[in-house]
Amino acid sequence: MDNTMVIELTDLTKAFGxxxxxxxxxxxxxxxxxFGMLGPSGAGKxxxxxxxxxxxxxxxxxxxxxxxxxxxHRLIRQIGYxxxxxxxxxxxxxxxxxxxxxxxxxMKGKKQKERMExxxxxxxxxxxxxxxxxxxxxxxxxxxxxxxxxxxxxxLILLDEPTVGxxxxxxxxxxxxxxxxxxxxxxxxxxxxxxxxxxxxxxxxMVREGAIIAVGSPDSLKEETKSETIEEVFLYHGxxxxxx
Amino acid sequence: xxxKAITVRIIKQFFHDKRTLAMxxxxxxxxxxxxxxxxxxxxxxxxxxxxQVPEPVKELLKxxxxxxxxxxxxxxxxxxxxxxxxxxITLEDNQPRIVLEGSDPGTNQMVLNxxxxxxxxxGQKIKPDVEYFYGTEGMTSFDNFGPVLIGFFAFFFVFxxxxxxxxxxxxxxxxxxxxxxxxxKSEIVIGYLLGFGFFTLIQSTLIVIYSIYVLDLxxxxxxxxxxxxxxxxxxxxxxxxxLLSTYAHNELQIIQFIPIVIVPQxxxxxxxxxxxxxxxxxxxxxxxxxxxAADALRDVMIRGLGFEEIAINxxxxxxxxxxxSAANILALRKYRSF
Numbered sequence: 001m002d003n004t005m006v007i008e009l010t011d012l013t014k015a016f017g018x019x020x021x022x023x024x025x026x027x028x029x030x031x032x033x034x035f036g037m038l039g040p041s042g043a044g045k046x047x048x049x050x051x052x053x054x055x056x057x058x059x060x061x062x063x064x065x066x067x068x069x070x071x072x073h074r075l076i077r078q079i080g081y082x083x084x085x086x087x088x089x090x091x092x093x094x095x096x097x098x099x100x101x102x103x104x105x106x107m108k109g110k111k112q113k114e115r116m117e118x119x120x121x122x123x124x125x126x127x128x129x130x131x132x133x134x135x136x137x138x139x140x141x142x143x144x145x146x147x148x149x150x151x152x153x154x155x156l157i158l159l160d161e162p163t164v165g166x167x168x169x170x171x172x173x174x175x176x177x178x179x180x181x182x183x184x185x186x187x188x189x190x191x192x193x194x195x196x197x198x199x200x201x202x203x204x205x206m207v208r209e210g211a212i213i214a215v216g217s218p219d220s221l222k223e224e225t226k227s228e229t230i231e232e233v234f235l236y237h238g239x240x241x242x243x244x
Numbered sequence: 245x246x247x248k249a250i251t252v253r254i255i256k257q258f259f260h261d262k263r264t265l266a267m268x269x270x271x272x273x274x275x276x277x278x279x280x281x282x283x284x285x286x287x288x289x290x291x292x293x294x295x296q297v298p299e300p301v302k303e304l305l306k307x308x309x310x311x312x313x314x315x316x317x318x319x320x321x322x323x324x325x326x327x328x329x330x331x332x333i334t335l336e337d338n339q340p341r342i343v344l345e346g347s348d349p350g351t352n353q354m355v356l357n358x359x360x361x362x363x364x365x366x367g368q369k370i371k372p373d374v375e376y377f378y379g380t381e382g383m384t385s386f387d388n389f390g391p392v393l394i395g396f397f398a399f400f401f402v403f404x405x406x407x408x409x410x411x412x413x414x415x416x417x418x419x420x421x422x423x424x425x426x427x428x429k430s431e432i433v434i435g436y437l438l439g440f441g442f443f444t445l446i447q448s449t450l451i452v453i454y455s456i457y458v459l460d461l462x463x464x465x466x467x468x469x470x471x472x473x474x475x476x477x478x479x480x481x482x483x484x485x486x487l488l489s490t491y492a493h494n495e496l497q498i499i500q501f502i503p504i505v506i507v508p509q510x511x512x513x514x515x516x517x518x519x520x521x522x523x524x525x526x527x528x529x530x531x532x533x534x535x536x537a538a539d540a541l542r543d544v545m546i547r548g549l550g551f552e553e554i555a556i557n558x559x560x561x562x563x564x565x566x567x568x569s570a571a572n573i574l575a576l577r578k579y580r581s582f
Contacts, residue, residue, distance in 0.1 A: 054581050073426055229528045
């Protein structure tokens with residue numbers, strides 16, 4: 001399993017009406033890596049992630065996950081997707097949210113219960129599980145959202161800006177969780193527009209105006225362009241000014 | 245200066261939200277037009293059947309603004325059931341006998357007045373025997389439009405609540421999360437129907453019981469059919485509400501569906517005399533769900549009819565729910581690639 005490709009995009013294009021949002025993009029993500037997608041807002045990161053999650057339909061090109069063609073009902077079960085919006089029912093409690101979403105993946109009984117406790121533990125929300133989500137802080141909602149994405153033990157996790165609007169301490173704790181998940185053998189795709197977060201990824205794709213302008217590990221990207229920081233790499237490839 | 249800035253901002257916002265602007269300008273005109281069509285239409289002309297009525301009285305009746313035709317009692321009763329006759333008059337032992345269709349107190353009174361005028365000869369006081377085919381003498385206007393209101397309220401509240409809650413599913417990102425899970429689109433729509441159906445059942449039961457036992461609304465038929473119609477009516481509202489919420493960006497825009505979707509139905513569902521509505525808009529009634537719900541509720545509550553007579557209405561309401569649900573499943577395709 002180790003060197004197989006988890007995500008393979010071949011000439012993937014997405015257009016809304018006459019505007020092309022993703023231009024003929026190809027990309028490979030390997031098993032077990034934390035893969036970052038870096039780029040300014042509006043670059044097309046969310047659209048790419050949504051296509052991989054099976055929510056948005058590509059206009060052309062091929063998308064394969066675990067060597068199987070998407071979209072597919074079976075593949076959906078292997079993906080955990082955390083969107084920019086929390087996607088939680090605010091008038092339900094934390095545990096009620098988990099119960100509902102786990103039922104959507106057909107989980108039930110003892111297995112469901114154990115799994116809910118596991119993810120609550122992982123995101124450190126066990127003490128707050130009976131609280132109504134409306135009363136959660138922003139960071140708690142983000143963490144519960146992550147917990148929901150992890151519920152059904154996906155092999156691939158897609159996180160769209162998981163740390164946006166979150167304080168540095170919490171951001172660190174989310175990254176620690178991502179490392180834990182990586183150790184368990186999960187593949188993680190994470191988008192960000194924060195340059196210093198890009199350094200934490202195993203490999204990185206730089207996205208700009210609907211196209212990938214560079215791919216590689218943070219170190220090799222810096223080396224190739226003789227840059228000190230990821231920001232310089234981005235400027236080198238993109239030419240333009242970076243507006244996070 | 246700040247006042248000016250606020251004023252300009254509000255005007256600009258209106259121009260950016262064209263739908264709200266249109267609603268504010270066009271909706272009142274639309275509703276006024278409907279009202280004028282409903283109230284300025286032709287006067288409804290009662291249709292009366294006669295048998296063995298003396299020639300002079302017949303002549304006097306024909307001078308009135310009514311349609312008169314000869315028929316026997318059997319024919320008349322058949323026409324009452326079809327709803328195409330308002331009264332039947334005959335003479336038995338020199339005593340006039342009037343059988344009223346009876347479900348609309350307004351029409352009853354109108355027919356009685358006309359007949360009284362026709363049979364009254366000077367110096368002689370004739371009191372006709374009056375019978376009611378449906379309803380009773382003591383029937384009030386509320387008894388007549390109450391059944392329509394029951395259907396209306398079930399429809400109105402379910403439409404709003406379902407619309408808003410499905411909208412929240414979209415704006416809150418939970419719909420996206422659901423679409424990323426293996427759940428089927430039809431499962432979402434059916435789940436919504438059942439979940440809301442639970443509360444709809446409680447609501448319908450409460451409305452019906454309260455109207456009948458507390459407000460003393462006339463109730464001749466079977467409780468179970470009133471409940472069945474109300475429930476199906478609410479299901480239609482539920483499926484239509486969730487479907488239309490796809491075309492709303494926020495709660496305000498759900499509210500804006502009221503003058504477009506709800507108000508016209510009220511005017512064409514029989515709360516006002518349908519026969520008086522101008523001919524060129526009378527086709528609107530039969531394409532609205534509330535029309536069928538109101539008709540069936542009146543059939544059961546005032547006329548005491550059972551399943552056979554309301555089966556078509558129930559089927560139409562069911563068809564509406566099915567149609568809207570199917571459209572909703574199609575509309576959800578926008579949110580998923582498979």
